[in-house]
Amino acid sequence: MRQKKYVLWLSDPAAGDVELVGGKNASLSAMIRELAPLGVRVPPGFAITTASYNEITKINGIDQAMLSILDNVDASDIANLEARSDKVRGLFRRARIPDEIWSVITQFYAKLCQDSGYEVEVAVRSSANMEDRAAASFAGQLQTFLNVTGENRLQQRILRCMGSLYTPRAISYHLDRGLDPLATKVSVCVQKMVRSDSACAGVMFTIDPESGSDSVLHINASYGLGENVVQGTVNPDEYFVHKATLLEGKRSIVGKRLGEKKRKMVYSAKPLTPVRNVAVPKEMQRRYALSDDEILELARWGCMVEEKFSAQYGRKMPMDIEWGRDGDGETVGTGRLYLLQARPETVHSAVKDCDTYDIYHLKRKGRLLARGRAIGQKVGAGRAVHLNSIEEMKKFEKGRVLVTEMTDPDWEPIMKMASAIVTDKGGRTCHAAIVSRELGIPCITGTGNATEVVRAGIDITVSCCEGLGGRVYQGELESDIERMKVSDIPRTRTRIMMNLGIPDSALSHSRIPCDGVGLARLEFIINSYIGIHPLALIDFRDLLKKKRKPKLRKVVDEIENIIPDLDDKSQFFVDCLARGIGRIGAAFYPKDVIVRLSDFKSNEYAKLIGGTLYEPRESNPMIGWRGASRYYDTKFRPAFELECAALLKVREEIGLTNVKAMIPFCRTPDEGTKVVEILKECGLPRGKNGFEIYMMAEIPSNVILAERFAEIFDGFSIGSNDLTQLILGLDRDSDLLIHLYSERSEAVKWAIEKLITDAKKAGSNVGICGQAPSDFPDFARFLVDCGIDSISLNPDTVIKTTLEIAEYERSRGLSP
Numbered sequence: 147m148r149q150k151k152y153v154l155w156l157s158d159p160a161a162g163d164v165e166l167v168g169g170k171n172a173s174l175s176a177m178i179r180e181l182a183p184l185g186v187r188v189p190p191g192f193a194i195t196t197a198s199y200n201e202i203t204k205i206n207g208i209d210q211a212m213l214s215i216l217d218n219v220d221a222s223d224i225a226n227l228e229a230r231s232d233k234v235r236g237l238f239r240r241a242r243i244p245d246e247i248w249s250v251i252t253q254f255y256a257k258l259c260q261d262s263g264y265e266v267e268v269a270v271r272s273s274a275n276m277e278d279r280a281a282a283s284f285a286g287q288l289q290t291f292l293n294v295t296g297e298n299r300l301q302q303r304i305l306r307c308m309g310s311l312y313t314p315r316a317i318s319y320h321l322d323r324g325l326d327p328l329a330t331k332v333s334v335c336v337q338k339m340v341r342s343d344s345a346c347a348g349v350m351f352t353i354d355p356e357s358g359s360d361s362v363l364h365i366n367a368s369y370g371l372g373e374n375v376v377q378g379t380v381n382p383d384e385y386f387v388h389k390a391t392l393l394e395g396k397r398s399i400v401g402k403r404l405g406e407k408k409r410k411m412v413y414s415a416k417p418l419t420p421v422r423n424v425a426v427p428k429e430m431q432r433r434y435a436l437s438d439d440e441i442l443e444l445a446r447w448g449c450m451v452e453e454k455f456s457a458q459y460g461r462k463m464p465m466d467i468e469w470g471r472d473g474d475g476e477t478v479g480t481g482r483l484y485l486l487q488a489r490p491e492t493v494h495s496a497v498k499d500c501d502t503y504d505i506y507h508l509k510r511k512g513r514l515l516a517r518g519r520a521i522g523q524k525v526g527a528g529r530a531v532h533l534n535s536i537e538e539m540k541k542f543e544k545g546r547v548l549v550t551e552m553t554d555p556d557w558e559p560i561m562k563m564a565s566a567i568v569t570d571k572g573g574r575t576c577h578a579a580i581v582s583r584e585l586g587i588p589c590i591t592g593t594g595n596a597t598e599v600v601r602a603g604i605d606i607t608v609s610c611c612e613g614l615g616g617r618v619y620q621g622e623l624e625s626d627i628e629r630m631k632v633s634d635i636p637r638t639r640t641r642i643m644m645n646l647g648i649p650d651s652a653l654s655h656s657r658i659p660c661d662g663v664g665l666a667r668l669e670f671i672i673n674s675y676i677g678i679h680p681l682a683l684i685d686f687r688d689l690l691k692k693k694r695k696p697k698l699r700k701v702v703d704e705i706e707n708i709i710p711d712l713d714d715k716s717q718f719f720v721d722c723l724a725r726g727i728g729r730i731g732a733a734f735y736p737k738d739v740i741v742r743l744s745d746f747k748s749n750e751y752a753k754l755i756g757g758t759l760y761e762p763r764e765s766n767p768m769i770g771w772r773g774a775s776r777y778y779d780t781k782f783r784p785a786f787e788l789e790c791a792a793l794l795k796v797r798e799e800i801g802l803t804n805v806k807a808m809i810p811f812c813r814t815p816d817e818g819t820k821v822v823e824i825l826k827e828c829g830l831p832r833g834k835n836g837f838e839i840y841m842m843a844e845i846p847s848n849v850i851l852a853e854r855f856a857e858i859f860d861g862f863s864i865g866s867n868d869l870t871q872l873i874l875g876l877d878r879d880s881d882l883l884i885h886l887y888s889e890r891s892e893a894v895k896w897a898i899e900k901l902i903t904d905a906k907k908a909g910s911n912v913g914i915c916g917q918a919p920s921d922f923p924d925f926a927r928f929l930v931d932c933g934i935d936s937i938s939l940n941p942d943t944v945i946k947t948t949l950e951i952a953e954y955e956r957s958r959g960l961s962p
Contacts, residue, residue, distance in 0.1 A: 773811025
């Protein structure tokens with residue numbers, strides 16, 4: 147009996163044979179042999195091969211007994227399935243490992259302990275020969291045992307790993323995929339454990355697991371052993387790293403989200419319960435489990451693993467990787483990181499089919515309850531829930547329809563859970579409309595009376611697909627979806643770009659064919675990721691000294707609750723803003739991403755924590771202290787410099803040079819000159835490393851003096867929403883005047899055509915990022931006739947409008 151046939155060190159080249167050691171062990175072997183010499187750390191261990199499994203099942207008569215027990219098993223009869231599963235696993239529990247094999251296993255275990263100088267704790271993991279394949283990943287089907295010490299417990303765990311091939315979920319898995327249970331063999335990995343029980347561990351995907359985008363690498367981290375993360379029993383930290391710029395040597399962290407991490411799994415001294423969960427202290431929960439250096443080290447390793455296995459498989463192979471940090475107390479940044487296992491990512495990523503475009507059709511109509519403005523073109527249904535304020539948030543459950551008077555940025559957590567949204571007030575550019583577009587949720591705004599006529603608790607259907615505005619019907623109505631292939635979408639001469647603001651949606655939306663982002667709204671990032679007035683962060687030390695005043699005490703306490711550990715609170719603003727911008731820039735890299743710097747009005751800034759300390763009361767904030775006029779004002783310039791610092795970090799530290807700046811509401815050329823000079827003083831001069839500065843054309847003075855503004859900026863983006871209200875002299879938020887609001891008015895179209903003509907005469911590019919071309923095909927055709935360079939659209943209308951523009955350009959003889 148040859149020793150290496152039954153047990154192999156993972157470092158042995160023979161351990162690369164999947165049929166002999168299973169998918170998990172073969173991957174570990176490849177990493178140890180090929181990546182460890184390059185600096186990737188993998189704990190040592192050995193594999194008990196499928197040859198051992200065959201011998202054990204043969205000597206103990208397991209195969210024939212198993213077939214008899216599982217004959218005609220019905221996976222839908224849960225009680226019977228569990229009973230049969232227990233009988234088969236009982237065969238393994240009562241089995242014995244032949245002396246010839248066991249003696250070799252104990253020799254390998256003794257050597258592992260000898261090399262470490264003590265009786266090591268090991269992880270005993272199942273590794274099937276059929277796992278980690280496209281047709282059968284076996285993800286989560288087989289068992290792992292942690293903190294195993296001593297030969298007796300080791301033998302028990304090896305047999306239980308082999309028996310886990312017949313748990314109810316694994317039997318059902320075989321049946322669902324038509325697999326022959328006798329063709330599946332189990333190898334067992336015995337690997338030295340990393341002492342992450344006193345440190346941290348987690349999972350890394352070399353793609354974004356939600357969207358399937360391969361532009362970023364996604365890391366989860368929590369304290370203690372990694373099983374809690376794998377099993378989903380804790381809310382871990384999340385980190386996103388942009389792969390392309392990481393490989394260029396940049397510090398490319400483009401996302402960090404703090405998890406709750408309320409408990410951690412640690413070793414136990416009890417033989418029957420080798421691990422247990424304990425509470426994590428509050429102060430630890432509020433800290434990230436990994437330092438930035440550790441995030442980047444893991445990310446570099448993840449790229450190396452992906453490259454190695456992509457070469458092995460002969461195609462791009464995203465990877466699902468478990469990792470742990472060896473414990474040295476609980477201090478972040480101490481101890482060494484290790485990769486514990488790696489497998490092709492085949493189950494956890496919910497990759498959206500972005501080669502199709504969905505067109506919704508309602509099969510029938512019910513009783514009409516309310517109507518308003520349709521946002522998007524989808525259909526949503528569910529039970530109606532009325533919310534009057536954010537304080538009622540706990541009443542809302544995932545999949546319900548939100549019915550309310552109006553939303554604001556504080557409502558976004560609820561909106562993400564909704565199947566549809568219906569509001570009494572608001573137009574096509576209100577908060578509910580903008581957010582629902584980005585989330586891909588059907589929304590109807592401006593119904594006037596939905597909260598009165600749609601009773602709470604009834605089932606309703608929200609239809610935005612009928613081309614006649616949005617309609618709310620009683621009952622849950624069926625709809626069909628017509629799908630078309632995105633790969634069939636033609637190119638256009640006019641560049642088609644996208645409007646974005648919420649970084650969380652950027653990776654999904656980046657899979658829609660387009661030429662980049664024509665408008666990334668900074669306000670969404672400040673609201674969602676920061677929520678604090680930037681001047682309150684700059685002045686925090688002074689506010690702290692005056693904390694005895696009740697108004698200041700509340701602001702200081704709220705800031706300290708959000709940012710407990712950072713001495714320089716303003717750095718929190720810079721870092722969060724940079725990561726939000728960076729997520730969007732990374733999603734669309736290397737395509738242009740034009741970031742509009744903050745365009746809050748004073749009443750909106752006042753809603754941020756500490757905002758009332760700094761914001762004036764204006765009778766009409768819409769045409770008040772906003773945009774460029776804030777940036778150079780001595781009262782606000784320090785806050786604007788934080789935005790500049792974030793933008794500089796995105797471009798230079800993260801390396802996303804595709805990110806450009808856009809200045810909103812710039813009333814005069816003199817204002818434009820002042821703002822461009824401040825950007826230069828902050829390290830962002832025009833032309834440096836391709837840096838461009840655009841301006842929003844949304845004020846009549848921008849049209850009248852277009853050639854003057856063209857000398858200051860690199861291009862224009864028409865903000866048709868504000869331009870319309872200022873040319874027509876109305877407040878676009880006023881329901882009383884909404885019937886007069888139209889971007890298609892003769893005066894507005896005259897202004898847009900003049901701007902495009904004068905800008906092109908001056909050699910400047912012109913785009914548009916307002917709402918009109920998303921809603922009105924005739925308006926998009928008008929822009930093409932004017933010779934506009936780019937049209938930036940809401941995500942839900944990109945494909946539809948692209949098709950319409952392509953057809954129109956063909957009819958006019960305009961080639962791409």
